[in-house]
Amino acid sequence: MKQILGLDLGTSALKGLLFDEGGNLLASADSAYPLDTPQAGYSEQNPNHWQKAAEIVMTKLLDLRPDMKDALVGISFSGQMHSLVLLDDANQVIRPAILWNDVRTTKECQEIMATFGDQLLAITKNVALEGFTLPKIRWVQKNEPANWEKVAHVMLPKDYLAFWLTGQYSMDYSDAAGTLLLDVEEKVWSAAILKQFDIDEAVLPTLHESAGLVGKIVPELQLKFGFTQEVAIFAGGADNACAALGAGIIKEGLAMASIGTSGVFLSYEADETVDYQGKLHLFNHSVKDKLYGMGVTLAAGNSLSWFRDTFAPEEDFATLLADVGTVAAGSDGLLFTPYIVGERTPYSDAKIRGSFIGIDTHHRLRHFGRAVLEGITFSLKDSQQIMADTTGRHFKQIVSVGGGAKNPDWLQMQADIFDAEILTLTTEQGPGMGAAMLAAIGAGLFPDAESCAEVFVHYDKHIMPDPQQVAKYAKIYEIYQDVYPQTAPICHRLLTEE
Incomplete structure (x- = not known):
């Protein structure tokens, strides 16, 4: 029976859930990583720690289920929203990721809303808050201009894992919506927002549906983990969107x-x-x-x-x-x-x-x-x-x-x-199951979310008011x-x- 893997990249740990196509949980594993608070209001992480955690989790799962080497057909992700990851043209991390719960950007939010608030709300359907990605970009532009000059790629946490696995730059629409850079109705990066805040569209990744194919696992990792067949990598979704799917x-x-x-x-x-x-x-x-x-x-x-x-x-x-x-x-x-x-x-x-x-x-x-x-x-x-x-x-x-x-x-x-x-x-x-469901849909095991949920999602208690x-x-x-x-x-x- 075919297997799918959901990797849930949280704020404190990465969790992997391995399912078969019948919706049965075969194994789970997790690996924690540190949260850095260099000063009050700051919250950062090293993206390399996420990669190491993913390696540990996948290795643990392979130890628990050796048949995963032959049966795994797809991997997808859920991830903490909004957190800013910056890479240079050599794909090296420029600075620690600024996380969703970092609140240093109050002034940037005020500036964004004062100068572009009505347009931002019309395009993104949201207002600028400290958690979102655009204010973090503005903070780096103003406070770390040398770092901003090095930026060749902007992504979110789960997309860093997708890049590690495939070599491709990607982001799904559910996570892109939380950046305040997406035209939610048209499902494209907003040219008006990028122009207003001096962001080159070339640094932004290719947009995908959550169950969309990003690529296949790179040969060196296929060999490292011992997979006997190509494993497809799908874009995944924001943690709340994946939690909703999983529920x-x-x-x-x-x-x-x-x-x-x-x-x-x-x-x-x-x-x-x-x-x-x-x-x-x-x-x-x-x-x-x-x-x-x-x-x-x-x-x-x-x-x-x-x-x-x-x-x-x-x-x-x-x-x-x-x-x-x-x-x-x-x-x-x-x-x-x-x-x-x-x-x-x-x-x-x-x-x-x-x-x-x-x-x-x-x-x-x-x-x-x-x-x-x-x-x-x-x-x-x-x-x-x-x-x-x-x-x-x-x-x-x-x-x-x-x-x-x-x-x-x-x-x-x-x-x-x-x-x-x-x-x-x-x-x-939680969100990890939603990520696995996206891998199952992307791999063609189910035609849509509805048919996948019929197999994966089951309700227990019913409490009436x-x-x-x-x-x-x-x-x-x-x-x-x-x-x-x-x-x-x-x-x-x-x-x-x-």
Whole structure:
């Protein structure tokens, strides 16, 4: 049976998932690499570490499954979005990659929006934020002009692996959309943006569909790994686009709530004319010719980790949350806003900070724990609300992945707060499975994403909303929405006084 490999290049590690064409996970392996923070607000990595990690992962998988040498037909990727990789004309890394979570580019974002904001939004469907690639390019142009002079190739992290494997410069549309250089509707590099910001199109890679063929593995690597046949390399996708594919978010009426360190509320966009006017991110999907909308909560799981580490460091999460089901919806009058590192959606406010509102003498750890879970979910509902207000849609089903899918009480909260049936995955493999699915589609094992998802994606739990709790949470959510405008001026003043 033919095999496909998905390589997921994350912020802290690279994970490889080997599947057969029946959607069965045969083996997995990972390899970590360091994150460098040379000064406050900076976040960088050495792309060579990604390559070494990929070599380690592929070697581990070959040790686990020697038949991979004969059966592997395709490799594809998911990768951290936005992070800037620069190569010179000898294909050497010029400087460490500036990562998606690097926030040094506030001035560049302000400059971009002040001089070209309306045009940028019309072309890319997004506004300039610190995470995106274009502000990072502007920072290098202004602060490291000697390095910018050396630039012959601009790419994103997963595309560096594709280059290593094939010798070809490539980028798929889902990742290109996150650079702020792509005309999202026309699916070409925007000549207007490149001209405005003095970027030569020659430094940008060839654009592909996510399941598009980049090339075949170079002979020296085929020999090194011992593959007995040519292995096709496919472009892959942005991590969120691949996670959506791996969760089956490929049809209208279905959304995904993903709770990791940050949180994402993501929906498949059947209407190609949808325009959120920058209130949400709108990107090309890893599914051919489709889009997805996305809102981000900066501190989702991070809020829960902070709460545990601060108030119950000796307890694991299961113990910490064991009693939250005994607390009524609304945590007996206690609200939490998860703005502990600022917020992205819907406020895009780096200076807002979190709050517990309504603390009373009868509140105990279980009340605070439930309030944290509710606050994270309310924050994700903000994105759901923007989608509903903009498109008139009501999601009947939402797939919960990540930390939010691990606690039954939290799953019920999601059903009640989102007012939708919550689904969980039978086996949750994250973006890496979406990458493997792209390899399977690209290799011709499936004609399209829909037929591939029928084989790879299976749902486990189905949690229905409780109408009484839905009504109660709707009233509490209205109060939650009042917290930001009331506390933002205070938080801004507090930070000014630091």
